[in-house]
Amino acid sequence: MPEQPDAPPPGRRLNEDWLAVIVGLTLLTLVLIGALPGSVIP
Numbered sequence: 001m002p003e004q005p006d007a008p009p010p011g012r013r014l015n016e017d018w019l020a021v022i023v024g025l026t027l028l029t030l031v032l033i034g035a036l037p038g039s040v041i042p
Helices: 010-032
Strands: none
Touching: none
16 A cells, blocks of 8 residues: 655644644633633634
């Protein structure tokens, strides 16, 4: 079975997912404490 040369390694994909979770939670926290307006989160 040939390898896909442009596929990211599994570890990198996991890191990108965790980065997205952290950014999302940070935005949510900033909205909840009133530092950002609610329109920032779609």
